[in-house]
Amino acid sequence: xxxxxxxxxxxxxxxxxxxxxxxxxxxxxxxxxxxxxxxxxxxxxxxxxxxxxxxxxxxxxxxxxxxxxxxxxxxxxxxxxxxxxxxxxxxxxxxxxxxxxxxxxxxxxxxxxx
Amino acid sequence: xxxxxxxxxxxxxxxxxxxxxxxxxxxxxxxxxxxxxxxxxxxxxxxxxxxxxxxxxxxxxxxxxxxxxxxxxxxxxxxxxxxxxxxxxxxxxxxxxxxxxxxxxxxxxxx
Numbered sequence: 407x408x409x410x411x412x413x414x415x416x417x418x419x420x421x422x423x424x425x426x427x428x429x430x431x432x433x434x435x436x437x438x439x440x441x442x443x444x445x446x447x448x449x450x451x452x453x454x455x456x457x458x459x460x461x462x463x464x465x466x467x468x469x470x471x472x473x474x475x476x477x478x479x480x481x482x483x484x485x486x487x488x489x490x491x492x493x494x495x496x497x498x499x500x501x502x503x504x505x506x507x508x509x510x511x512x513x514x515x516x517x518x519x520x
Numbered sequence: 521x522x523x524x525x526x527x528x529x530x531x532x533x534x535x536x537x538x539x540x541x542x543x544x545x546x547x548x549x550x551x552x553x554x555x556x557x558x559x560x561x562x563x564x565x566x567x568x569x570x571x572x573x574x575x576x577x578x579x580x581x582x583x584x585x586x587x588x589x590x591x592x593x594x595x596x597x598x599x600x601x602x603x604x605x606x607x608x609x610x611x612x613x614x615x616x617x618x619x620x621x622x623x624x625x626x627x628x629x630x631x
Contacts, residue, residue: 410563437617448524448621449564449607456617464618496563506552506571506611509619511563 409433410512412497417517419484419491427482427515429497436502438480439509442466443494452495455480456502484517492519522547522612526622533598533629541593541606541625549613553591555584556607558624564607567593598629 410431419425429438437456441449451464455474469488474480480499484491494516498509523546533539545553552571556564568577570586577584581602583594593606605626609619 412563439617446623448623449609449619450621451618454617500617502617506569508554508566508569510566511556513563514561516561 410497410499410510412495412512412515414515415513417515419517419519421519422486424483424485425517427484427495427497427517429480429482429512430478431480431497431499431512432478433499433501433510434477435499435510436477437500437507437509438474439498439500440464440470440472440480440482441496441498443496443514449496452482491517493517522610522614522620524608524610524620524622526606526608526625528625529623530626531628533595533627535599535629535631536597538594538596538598540595541627543591543593543608543622544589545591545608545610547610547612547620551611551613553586554609554611554619555591555593556609558605558607560605567606595627598627600629600631603627603629 413428439454440452453472455461471483496514497512500507500509525544527542555567558564568584573588585592605624607624609621
């Protein structure tokens with residue numbers, strides 16, 4: 407069954423802690439993305455990667471870090487420098503082969519800071 | 521700067537009452553306009569991609585249309601299971617791989 411998985415579904419973080427959100431895809435897609443969704447706001451791009459071992463900052467990268475060591479995986483670390491990390495985090499992937507290829511989303515991780 | 525505005529923010533319909541959702545956009549060199557459906561607590565589900573003005577796509581009770589400034593998602597004879605938030609996004613020539621999302625329209629269909 408092809409798709410995108412994210413784990414965990416719910417994550418609780420204490421202030422000052424770093425946490426890592428997992429994103430895996432078996433669609434053989436080259437490009438992967440991380441978005442943040444807050445109530446009443448559209449999805450905002452945090453980081454994206456169009457190829458293994460390369461990634462670019464999105465619109466709200468401060469306080470986040472990523473790695474892309476394998477084609478299938480694109481983990482996101484929320485660092486203690488992120489001042490307001492409570493949000494719904496969405497990972498997406500696309501083939502990366504077309505000028506406007508469709509992005510497919512995972513089920514999301516809800517992060518809450520205690 | 522690329523921008524997307526969706527209206528209305530919320531829409532309540534009776535079952536069978538057809539209506540339209542609007543997505544107005546400003547983008548330099550539209551490469552694609554995307555519609556997604558999102559249920560509460562879940563990731564967005566892809567519905568349609570439109571590439572050029574005049575294009576139309578249909579899926580069950582949904583029909584998406586595109587002009588040079590806006591897109592409409594027409595819902596014909598909606599059912600309660602069509603209740604969800606509908607998201608519109610654009611990709612422009614200056615933002616390779618990046619989608620710019622609107623805030624979404626939350627649709628509630630009452631039986």
